[in-house]
Amino acid sequence: MNIGTCNDDSLRQIVMEHRKRRRMLSNRESARRSRVRKQKHLDDLSAQVTQLTAQNNRILTNINLVTKLYLSTQSQNHLLSTQIAEFIQMLHALALLLD
Secondary structure: OOHHHHHHHHHHHHHHHHHHHHHHHHHHHHHHHHHHHHHHHHHHHHHHHHHHHHHHHHHHHHHHHHHHHHHHHHHHHHHHHHHHHHHHHHHHHHHHHHO
16 A cells, blocks of 8 residues: 555545534424424413313303203293183183184
8 A cells, every 4th residue: 555545545534523513403493493393382282172172162152052042942932822722712701712
C-alpha cells in the first residue's frame, strides 16, 4: 500500500462517517418532528373528545326536556279527550231531554 491509497481510504472513511453522522442527525430531527405531530394529533383528539362530550350532554339534556314536555302534553291530551267524551255524553243527554 502506498501513502496515496491510505489517504484515499482515510478520506473515504471520514466522508462516510460524516454522511453517517449527518443521516443520524437528520433521522433524530425527523423522529422529533414526528413525535411533535403525534402529540399535536393527540391533543386535537383530546379537545375533540371534550367538545363532543359537552355536545352530547347538551343533547341529552334537550332530550330529557322534550321527553318531559311530551309526557305532559300527552297527559293533557288524554285529559282533554276524556272531557270531550264527557261533554258529548252530556250533549246527548240534553238532546234526549229536549226531544
